[in-house]
Amino acid sequence: MEAALVGVGTGVMKPLLSKLFMALNEERSKLKGVRREVEGTREEMSNMQAALEALADAEQLDHETRAWRDDVRELSFDMEDCVDDFMARADTKEDGPKGFKGFFDKLTKLKPRHEIAGEIKKLKARAIETSKRHQRYKTDRLSSDSTACDIDPRLHPLYEDVGKLVGIDGPMKHIIEGLKNEDSSSKQLHVLSIVGAGGLGKTTLSNAVYHTIKKQFDCSAFVSVSRKPNMRKVLREIAKRLEITHNISDDGEHLLIDTLREHLQNKKYLVVVDDIWSTEAWKTIRDALPNNDRGSRIITTTRNSTVASLCSPQGDYVYRMEPLSSADSRRLFLERAFRSEDLFPPSLEEISKMILERCAGLPLAIITLSSMLADKPAEEEWKRVLDAIGSSLAKEAVVMTKILSLSYFDLPHRLRSCLLYLSAFPEDHIIDKRSLIHKWIAEGFIHEAQGRSAYEVGRDYLNELINKSLIQPIANHQSDELYDEVAACRIHDIVLDFITCKAEEENFMTSLDDGKKVGRHKVRRLSVASRTNEMDSVSGDLSHVRSLAMFGYSALQFPAIGVLDFPVLRVLDIGECEIVKGEQMANIEKLLLLKYLRVGAGLISTTELLGGIGKLKYLETLDMRGVEIAKLPSSMTRLQRNFVS
Secondary structure: OOOOOOOOOOOOOOHHHHHHHHHHHHOOOOOHHHHHHHHHHHHHHHHHHHHHHHHOOOOOOOHHHHHHHHHHHHHHHHHHHHHHHHHHHHOOOOOOOOHHHHHHHHHOOOOOHHHHHHHHHHHHHHHHHHHHHHHHHOHHHOOOOOOOOOOOOOOOOOHHHHHOOOOOHHHHHHHHHHHHOOOOOOOOOEEEEEEOOOOOOHHHHHHHHHHHHHHHOOEEEEEEEEOOOOHHHHHHHHHHHOOOOOOOOOOOHHHHHHHHHHHHOOOOEEEEEEEEOOHHHHHHHHHHOOOOOOOOEEEEEEOOHHHHHHHOOOHHHEEEOOOOOHHHHHHHHHHHHHOOHHHOOHHHHHHHHHHHHHHOOOHHHHHHHHHHHOOOOOHHHHHHHHHHHOOOOOOHHHHHHHHHHHHHHHOOHHHHHHHHHHHHOOOOOOEEHHHHHHHHHHHOOOOOEOOEOHHHHHHHHHHHHHHOOOOEEEEOOOOOOOOOOEEEEEOOHHHHHHHHHHHHHOOOOEEEOOOOOOOOOOOOEEEEEEOOOOOOOOOOOOOOOOEEEEEEOHHHHOOOOOOOOOOOOOEEEEEEEOOEOHHHHOOHHHOOOOOEEEEOOOEOOOHHHHHHHHHOOOOOEEEOOOOOOOOOOHHHHHOOOOOOO
């Protein structure tokens, strides 16, 4: 059973369980009671594996089948937690043989040996019951309609395809001409707003304009805001892009505004403010950008006409995005799906027209569908896609949701977990490539394969998601080129909404922001974002959380981040927190299963953290970028695994 048990595309049982089963079978004379229970459990889980794989590709499930699937998924999570916990407890002794033999030698000497057999017996009983329900519901009759196929992991990422801009010449020319404004007021600050529905390409257009004209200005910045912005972070990001070099990490909004105004007072600047949702956010940003009679320009993008009118009170400076024309839609579709119109088979002409009608000129919809169909030349596959996305009379949001659902279920199982994991990040968040891949590794989504390291495999997974147009690559910030070596990625808010709903539906990730509470179900992965320090403490059962990511002021909502609340934690990311108290890191060494740890400049004191970090035997990744440390403790040499900092 080396292949991991698959649960609805989220990979809830890793090879760890099968290795433990094999090792138990080898040690028959030592833990006979445990071995019998494990063998029975393994048999039941093996019987359910095929049905789970079929369910992973079914978009619609009846209530009974969905309940059975959810029970198996939760059982798999609990099994893995049990196995990992016992392995960690057995590995705490230093002497004795190494490897699995050493593990079982020590395990037989543990005092609470009966607890192991008792816990596994309970898991076996749950497995038997769920197996009986499976037979009653006959879920094994489900067949998969998925056409997911593996992509060569060595496929070179087609970043140039993502960067091809279709139907943009006219809008670019119009906007650049509007920004020039060669009349007597040309030295005045002017604001041009781009307004349009989600998925129309506002960010792409504004980014292209920005890179075309930014050299005409003394300094420039491109920042994203999002629906629920942390305005301090937004202002700091503007300052960073404008190359304000002195330390502003602790400055409040008013001080940041003063700093920006002073820095820009005598400069001709260009600032693009992407994805503004509220008038309040715009007013804060506008206060920081002075009208200095230097010919400065601001470009904003928004879905809200009211916000656009406030940003640009003169109607001449509001540009309304329109869907792509039929010709541009076809051109974009063919370039993405076939790389060239010459390679387009005539037999697909009529069905491609019908598919494009459903896309309604939305670039995001066209790119997502064409990326999925790129390796599917059969006409019947295209007909299936056409049937799946429904009527051309449906609203844009409905069509986009259907397209994203189709693209999600088209992914190989191994990529679905990686995509859903991105729901942990706030909207418009810049996701560092290296950190993301190390998190995937710590979660067990990625393993070494065919002589290639886990990191190399993870990099291929990221490239595949980029090629599927489900995430957007971000070039190295040091480069002046529009598209260069990918250093980070981001996810479109429409895609983020979709995967957030999917992740919550499968209890894969629970995302909380201001005003939300943990539900009653077992939370397996938790992401908490808070824009203020006034949010109530997070309450609820956190004992099953294996991944915890916190942003903004959310760390203040946890009295402590220790073993009492998070005994099975594998991934802890507090690198984006504004404030983390030193005492919250007390007893960090008791997080026996921790594999990934990231802290940032918000950590007030490092004493507690450094005092226990050397005892984290399973730690694989330690990221302390931004933390000021005079000297690393000698205990760091005890770390038995590779780590990066």
